[in-house]
Each structure stands twice: as structure tokens, then as C-alpha cells.
Amino acid sequence: xxxxxxxxxxxxxxxxxxxxxxxxxxxxxAVAFMAITLxxxxxxxxxxxxxxxxxxxxxxxxxxxxQAAIRLTLLVAATAVxxxxxxxxxxxxxxxxxxxxxxxxxxxxxxxxxxxSPVISGLVYVLLFGAGSFLGPFLKSYGIEVLFAxxxxxxATIFVxxxxxxxxxIPLMQDQGTGDEEAALSxxxxxxxxxxxxxxxxxxxxxxxxxxxxxxxxxxxFGAVAVVSGKIRxxxxxxxxxxxxxxxxxxxxxxxxxxxxLALLALVTLVLKSVLEWRFGEEIAAGxx
Amino acid sequence: xxxxxxxxxxxxxxxxxxxxxxxxxxxxxxxxxxxSLIILIPLIALAVRSAGLGPEGFWKAATDARVLxxxxxxxxxxxIAAGVNVVFGTLIAWVLVRYRFPGRRIFDxxxxxxxxxxxxxxxxxxxxxxxxxxxxxxxxxxxxWRIAYxxxxxxxxxxxxxxxxxxxxxxxxxxxxxxxxxxASATLGANRFQTIIHVIFPSLMPxxxxxxxxxxxxxVGEYGSIIFIAGNIPFVSEIAPLLIYIRxxxxxxxxxxxxxxxxxxxxxxxxxxxxxxxxWSRRRYGYGN
Numbered sequence: 001x002x003x004x005x006x007x008x009x010x011x012x013x014x015x016x017x018x019x020x021x022x023x024x025x026x027x028x029x030a031v032a033f034m035a036i037t038l039x040x041x042x043x044x045x046x047x048x049x050x051x052x053x054x055x056x057x058x059x060x061x062x063x064x065x066x067q068a069a070i071r072l073t074l075l076v077a078a079t080a081v082x083x084x085x086x087x088x089x090x091x092x093x094x095x096x097x098x099x100x101x102x103x104x105x106x107x108x109x110x111x112x113x114x115x116x117s118p119v120i121s122g123l124v125y126v127l128l129f130g131a132g133s134f135l136g137p138f139l140k141s142y143g144i145e146v147l148f149a150x151x152x153x154x155x156a157t158i159f160v161x162x163x164x165x166x167x168x169x170i171p172l173m174q175d176q177g178t179g180d181e182e183a184a185l186s187x188x189x190x191x192x193x194x195x196x197x198x199x200x201x202x203x204x205x206x207x208x209x210x211x212x213x214x215x216x217x218x219x220x221x222f223g224a225v226a227v228v229s230g231k232i233r234x235x236x237x238x239x240x241x242x243x244x245x246x247x248x249x250x251x252x253x254x255x256x257x258x259x260x261x262l263a264l265l266a267l268v269t270l271v272l273k274s275v276l277e278w279r280f281g282e283e284i285a286a287g288x289x
Numbered sequence: 290x291x292x293x294x295x296x297x298x299x300x301x302x303x304x305x306x307x308x309x310x311x312x313x314x315x316x317x318x319x320x321x322x323x324x325s326l327i328i329l330i331p332l333i334a335l336a337v338r339s340a341g342l343g344p345e346g347f348w349k350a351a352t353d354a355r356v357l358x359x360x361x362x363x364x365x366x367x368x369i370a371a372g373v374n375v376v377f378g379t380l381i382a383w384v385l386v387r388y389r390f391p392g393r394r395i396f397d398x399x400x401x402x403x404x405x406x407x408x409x410x411x412x413x414x415x416x417x418x419x420x421x422x423x424x425x426x427x428x429x430x431x432x433x434w435r436i437a438y439x440x441x442x443x444x445x446x447x448x449x450x451x452x453x454x455x456x457x458x459x460x461x462x463x464x465x466x467x468x469x470x471x472x473a474s475a476t477l478g479a480n481r482f483q484t485i486i487h488v489i490f491p492s493l494m495p496x497x498x499x500x501x502x503x504x505x506x507x508x509v510g511e512y513g514s515i516i517f518i519a520g521n522i523p524f525v526s527e528i529a530p531l532l533i534y535i536r537x538x539x540x541x542x543x544x545x546x547x548x549x550x551x552x553x554x555x556x557x558x559x560x561x562x563x564x565x566x567x568x569w570s571r572r573r574y575g576y577g578n
Binding site (some may be wrong): 090190217246 | 316327330338381385387400403404408409417418468483506513531540546552555
């Protein structure tokens, strides 16, 4: 026993790990790669935004079209995110609380928008509502503009953010099973009471997590919205589109100023997401994150 | 055995198993309606437009030289970027799961930055960094190497957006690999390198393949972060999603539809491949995500 222990302390590293020098080398490579690919772009957004001074930074943000873009982005997110939350709750309730045929297929279908290029997500609505379609001229005769207007932007945003809430909630609710709901129902609660007082408290952190990711994508979506918006300045340009416009006009400082607001949103999203993961890790993920 | 089966009451085929929980019709009905309106009908509109061309017309439009050029640029650059992401993503996942070092949690959180940062913001930030006068670009400029406005720039943008897919797919699997098999391997006389190559690596293989496919699929469809840095020269650095956008600007809906259909078919094939890999890994190893 004693000789065995001595032999073990003599070893410079555990047989199931690497030498510390190898570890440091690998850590160094990984950290350097993350620093260059992830940290540097984030830093450069803020650096470029402030390159012309703080005054120019705030002037760019206070500009009329920038303000309109910020308002439009908030409006689009405030419409698209709640709709996808309602969908996410309905889909996860149907999928997690019941056993039915074709369930696995339905789960695959919900993830479908993730494998569609954003530009194609916009294109499908152009085909549906644009010139030469059946619906477009029909709605136009009633004075409803879908394309190059708010409804089109909202639809394209809903398309690209479609799976976010549902894919967080489905594994979580499947993990939690139906025991709590059955108990509530057997004690005399009706369906809505069970949903609001039992299910929602059980999934609230997971729901918040999904909303956070959905919102970040909704506010930042570029490709899909670029196709349907028509980019009418001050009217149908969301923040990312306004960033592109300013950038293409060689107004880089203003473009980066507006971009820094979106980068700030991304940072806040990451911080909140990490806090949720550290604090409520068990309650938001079914071993998935 | 056979007597048990024959005496058991045979249940009629039913769409779903009975449950005391209410709301199945409502939630599944809403789920399917919403899915149809937002995703299915628009995608069908795309398919109908494509089918309207007839096989000959479709083939002619799909094999247009510029279309083939853009598809080649998209797929070759996405393949390279996904390859780079697999190498560094696996290393980063390994370092984050196995080693402890200061700032580990911050780097772990920042891996998700490409999910949260709007693609247009990433695009202009990467362009600023890799342009000939940028932080990194200026290091390579004296050597005569240009990164921004060449296919190399496209690869850089694709590495940025694809990295979290690889890391986040491998991480949970790596956490599940049991320490006992490594100990067993070491006890049986394998050195650390042999253990990693012959014991740990094979169980990570499905996750690595899935991560590769996810990063590749995302890179092929990506638009926002690429168009700023790409240079967008036809046949050289013009990606397929951009060509869709250009065709739409020209009101050439047929051209746009054909490229979109080809891309969709390829991404659905990829999605199928991902699902097969995961089904295979679940059978082989009993876990997967």
C-alpha cells in the first residue's frame, strides 16, 4: 500500500489527464482562437463606433432615420416574439403532455426554419405576396400592403425565429412529465388553472431563456428582412438594414454607432443567458445546454 | 408468450393515447395552423413556382454558369470553414470541459456570441478587422495577402457564425464520456495519446459529424455576415444567397426561385443526414443530442 502511494505521488500527472504543459498549450491555442474569432470582432464594433468621438456617436444615434429604425425594430420584435411564445407554449403542450402518432416528425418540422437560408425565408413571402402572386394584388385591392411594409417584415421575422421558444420548452416539458398537471386536475383545478398555476411556474425560466434567444434573433435579423423590406429609408429599414445602408454610404462611424447598440443587445442577451444557466441550470434545460 | 398476446384485449388503432390532461385539440390545432400559415404554405408556394418551370426549364435555369459559380463558391467556402470549425471547435470543447483556467466561464459564455450578435454587425466588424488597413488585415497586407474582399474573407465570416454549432454539439457529449473507460484504458497500458485516439475520439465522432453538418448548413445559407467582407465578384466571391437577392432586385423571380430550390433540396438532404447520424449514434452509444 505504502509503495503504491509513493509510486503515485511520483507520477507527474494523472494517467487520465494530460501533462500540465500540454494542457497549457491547448488552453493557449483555444483561448487565442476564441480571442481572434469572437472577442476581437465584438471589441472592434465599439472601437469603431467611438472612433469619431463620443459626440459623433450620440449624434449618429439621435439622427431621425436611426431613431425610426430603432422604433421599427422594437415594434417588429414586440409583435413577432409574443406570437412565437404563444406558438411555443401550444406546441410544447401538445408534444410534451400527449402521446400521438407522428410526434417525432412534428418536432423535426418545427426545427425546419433553422435549415432554411434567411434570404430564402424572405423570398418565400415575396413569391406569396409579390407581383405575379395571387394574394398580393388581392390584398392590395383592399388597401393592405404586405411586401415592402410592416406585415412582410413581421412575417419574415416570425419565420426565422419560429423554432426558438418551442425548442427550449419541448425537451424541458417532456422531462417534467405530466405528474404535476394530473395532480392539479385530480384536486379539482380546470385546464387553464392547471396551465397558469402549475405548468407556467414549472417552465418560467426555460420560457424566459427561449424568449431571450428569440428576441435577440428577431431584433438582429438581416437577410430575411432585407428581402421583404424594400429598404425605404425611415419607413421600412430596421436597425440592421440601417446599419447596412449607412455602411454602404461610406458613413462607417454612424453605421458602427448603430451597430454598437445591437452589439450591446447581444452582450446583454449573453449575460442574462449565462446568469439563467448558472442560477437555474436544472430548471431550463433537459441536459441539452 | 403467444397465449398472452392472443388473450390481451386488442386496442383499436388510435391517433393518440388517452390522457386526462385537457387541451390536446386546441394546442395541436393551433400548432398545425400556425405552422402551415407561416412555414408550410410559403414553402409550398416556392415549390409550386419551381414546378411550374417544368424539368427542362428548371434544369436550364439551375445550370446557368453564374448560378453554378455561386453554388460552387458557397459550398467550397462552407466546406473549408466547417472543417476549420471542427478542428478548433473540438479543441475548444475539450479545453472548456476538461481543464480549469481563469476566465473559463467567460469564454464558455462568449462561445454563443455568434448566435446573439446580428449578422450584419458581425459582417461590418469582420470587414473592419480583415480589410487591408484593419487590425489583422494590415498584418497580412505587406505579404501581399488579402483576406477581405476575397473568398478567404467568406471563410472567415463562416468560421465566425459556425463555431458555436460545433462546440455546443460536442460539449454535452464530452461531459458524458465516462471517466471509467479512460481509467480502464490507462490500466490496460495505453498511453494518454492512445486513449484519446482509440477510446474517447470514437465516442465523440457522431457529435463531431453532427457539428460539422450543422456548421456547414448554416454557412451555406448565411448572408448577412458574408456580403460585407466577400467582395461579391461573380464566379469568384459571389455566394448563392446573394445571387438570390440580386435576382430578386432584378424582379427575376424565376431565377431566384430556382437557386432557392436547389439550396433547399441540399439543406434538407443535410438535415436528413444529421438525423441519421444522431439515430445511429443513439443506437451505437445510447446517447446523443
